[in-house]
Every structure is written in C-alpha cells, then in structure tokens.
Amino acid sequence: MSSSPASKIAPAMKPWVGGIHAYVPGKASVDGRPVVAKLSSNENPFGPSPQAVAAMTAVLGNSNLYPDPAATALREALAARHGIDADRIICGTGSDELIHLVAGAFAGVGDEVLYVRHGFAVYDIAARRVGATPVVAPDVDYACDVDAVLAAVTERTRVVFLANPNNPTGTLIPASEVRRLHAGLRADIVFALDVAYAEFADGDYEDGIALATAHDNVVALRTFSKIYGLAAQRIGWGYAAPALIDAMHRIRAPFNVPTTGQAGAIAALADHDWTARTRAHTIEWRQWLAGEVTALGNAGLRAIPSAANFVMIEFPEAGAVTAAGANAALLSDGIIARYLAVQAMPRCLRISIGTEAETRAAAASLRRYVEGAAG
Numbered sequence: 400m401s402s403s404p405a406s407k408i409a410p411a412m413k414p415w416v417g418g419i420h421a422y423v424p425g426k427a428s429v430d431g432r433p434v435v436a437k438l439s440s441n442e443n444p445f446g447p448s449p450q451a452v453a454a455m456t457a458v459l460g461n462s463n464l465y466p467d468p469a470a471t472a473l474r475e476a477l478a479a480r481h482g483i484d485a486d487r488i489i490c491g492t493g494s495d496e497l498i499h500l501v502a503g504a505f506a507g508v509g510d511e512v513l514y515v516r517h518g519f520a521v522y523d524i525a526a527r528r529v530g531a532t533p534v535v536a537p538d539v540d541y542a543c544d545v546d547a548v549l550a551a552v553t554e555r556t557r558v559v560f561l562a563n564p565n566n567p568t569g570t571l572i573p574a575s576e577v578r579r580l581h582a583g584l585r586a587d588i589v590f591a592l593d594v595a596y597a598e599f600a601d602g603d604y605e606d607g608i609a610l611a612t613a614h615d616n617v618v619a620l621r622t623f624s625k626i627y628g629l630a631a632q633r634i635g636w637g638y639a640a641p642a643l644i645d646a647m648h649r650i651r652a653p654f655n656v657p658t659t660g661q662a663g664a665i666a667a668l669a670d671h672d673w674t675a676r677t678r679a680h681t682i683e684w685r686q687w688l689a690g691e692v693t694a695l696g697n698a699g700l701r702a703i704p705s706a707a708n709f710v711m712i713e714f715p716e717a718g719a720v721t722a723a724g725a726n727a728a729l730l731s732d733g734i735i736a737r738y739l740a741v742q743a744m745p746r747c748l749r750i751s752i753g754t755e756a757e758t759r760a761a762a763a764s765l766r767r768y769v770e771g772a773a774g
C-alpha cells in the first residue's frame with residue numbers, strides 16, 4: 400500500500416510560503432544557567448502596571464465568553480487619549496497581526512512591498528505570505544534613507560512599511576523626513592508607519608496620528624507590548640482612514656484580542672505614572688549603556704544612536720572582539736541579548752534596556768569580554 404504512487408503525493412507549500420524564513424524570536428532561556436537578565440525582546444523590565452494586572456484579574460472569570468470582537472471600550476479609550484475617532488481604530492493580536500492585515504488587504508501576487516534594509520523582520524514575512532515581492536531599499540548607517548526608499552518605488556509598489564524608531568537598529572528619522580517620504584508616495588500606496596517604540600522617542604517626532612488624520616493612505620501601527628508591558632496579551636492597534644480600516648477588518652480574525660488584553664490595555668492607558676517612569680528610566684539607561692559602549696571605543700565598538708528601549712552595538716569588521724563572541728560571553732553570564740546574525744547583521748548585538756541592575760550587569764559582562772578578548 401505504502402508504495403502506491405498516490406502515497407507519494409504530498410501537500411505542496413505555496414512557493415511564496417517556501418520563501419519565508421520563519422521569525423526567530425529572542426531567546427528566553429540560557430542552557431543550563433539561571434537567567435540573570437532577559438534583554439532580547441525589548442520588553443518592559445518593570446512588567447505591566449499593577450492597575451492593568453488588577454483589571455485583567457477581574458475579568459478572568461469571563462473566560463468562557465468570547466471577547467468583544469470590536470474591542471469597543473478599548474478603541475474608545477484610545478480615541479479619548481489621542482483625540483481621534485474610535486471608528487478609525489482597529490485592534491489586532493499585537494501589531495504583528497496588523498502588519499499582516501495591511502499586507503494582506505493591499506498587496507498580493509505581482510505586487511511589491513517596500514521597506515528599508517534592517518527593517519523589522521515581520522515586514523518580509525508579511526509580504527511573502529500574500530505572494531507579494533519584498534523590496535528592500537538601502538539604508539544609510541542603519542537608518543532610513545528617504546531618497547533611497549522613494550527611488551525604489553515602482554508602479555507595482557502597494558505598501559511601504561517604516562518602523563520609526565526602527566527595530567533592531569533603534570534609529571529614528573525626524574518628522575520632516577517622515578512627511579517627505581509620505582509626500583513622495585503615490586496616493587494608491589499605503590504608507591504603514593510602525594511606531595511600536597513611539598513612547599521612547601523624543602524631539603522632532605511624527606507618531607503618525609496627524610499624518611493618518613490628514614491622509615487617506617496612511618496607517619499608524621502601535622502596540623501595548625513595549626512601554627505598557629503587556630506583550631503577553633498581544634494587543635496592537637492601527638489608526639487610519641475608514642476605507643483602510645474597513646479593508647483590514649474584512650480579513651482579521653473575529654475575536655482577535657482577548658478580554659484580558661482589552662481590560663488590561665484600558666487600565667494601562669490610564670496609569671500615566673507607570674509609563675512616565677518606564678520612559679524616564681529607559682531614556683536614562685539607554686544613554687548610560689551607549690556611554691559604556693563608547694567607553695570601550697578603543698576596541699572598535701559603536702553604539703548606534705537609539706530612540707527606542709534598546710541599544711544596538713556594532714562590532715569591528717575584523718579582530719578578536721566580535722558580536723558572536725560577546726553574545727556567547729553574555730550568555731555564559733546568564734544575560735540574554737539579541738545576536739543579529741539572523742537578520743544579516745553578524746557584527747551587531749542588540750541589548751534591551753532592563754532594570755538598573757540588569758543593564759549594569761550587561762555592560763559589565765560586555766566590558767569583561769572586550770577586555771579579555773582584546774587583551
């Protein structure tokens with residue numbers, strides 16, 4: 400029986416799915432050693448607001464009931480916070496889902512999805528998943544080069560993704576550059592401005608709300624996974640013109656944000672002290688960590704200027720001090736960073752800002768490694 404020709408027929412993966420490299424998440428454990436600090440996924444080291452925890456605990460008993468499919472109360476809370484229309488908001492299973500919804504609603508076979516080199520890894524997956532062709536524009540020192548993105552637009556471009564601040568590089572382009580990029584795009588191209596790290600940026604910054612209010616082809620993508628410390632609840636939201644929101648609703652899963660997540664997000668939004676503390680801490684320790692890396696400058700290390708809750712470190716092109724070596728040394732100290740070889744940056748290591756103790760431990764481990772390897 401087993402040798403009949405029919406048994407050799409197997410389901411065929413779609414060719415565009417075969418081209419996908421599955422997302423590699425940051426490590427969560429160290430083989431055989433206690434974890435001193437998990438600094439691999441840009442999470443909030445203080446956890447969620449206690450008010451969010453209380454709100455989630457209060458609704459656990461409703462777990463037999465499907466969540467509100469429209470996330471009405473959460474959208475209204477977001478609308479009130481940002482002074483925008485709740486009907487222009489869509490909630491998603493993390494902003495990851497929203498990235499897929501944008502690609503799925505506006506791109507397909509024969510279309511192009513454009514983003515910057517070293518952009519967020521999910522853009523490539525989202526493009527390929529729907530059979531579209533990912534197109535990568537060159538960066539300038541790890542940051543978005545607006546002219547290069549505009550030069551890469553073709554008549555087949557349907558979606559442009561930009562993470563600002565960008566992950567994994569932490570780089571930021573100013574509001575004027577974001578607007579110049581948008582202004583250079585045709586009106587039929589969706590500009591998806593992914594501001595997952597908006598709350599950690601400062602200065603001249605465009606968070607997409609004004610842009611998406613004024614233009615029908617802009618969607619701002621945001622998340623509760625970072626400053627709000629609710630990554631496990633998987634809550635993202637998008638803000639755009641009604642026609643874009645309508646298209647995304649058509650293809651989303653009906654009950655895509657759990658009741659706990661909706662309740663936790665509403666409470667987290669209201670706890671300003673918690674987010675203010677996380678923001679102040681992150682900015683202080685991001686500067687401190689970058690300074691520590693700069694102090695190791697003789698060894699050829701460079702901290703890429705970051706506007707997010709992590710610092711990416713570039714290692715020298717040659718010599719004994721390498722990103723791979725540093726990653727291994729940190730791991731042996733129980734510190735999990737993100738080695739970026741999986742994203743074609745074998746010279747780079749990304750370290751999330753942890754608590755003071757965690758961040759100090761990471762810097763000390765890095766220094767020990769560099770001094771040992773260089774000396």
Ligand SMILES: Cc1ncc(COP(=O)(O)O)c(C=O)c1O
Pocket residue numbers: 440441492493494495496519562565566593595596621622623624630633634635
């Ligand atoms: C730039 C960027 N966008 C989107 C996401 C997805 O976040 P989530 O799906 O947790 O909302 C991440 C997560 O790391 C990110 O770095």
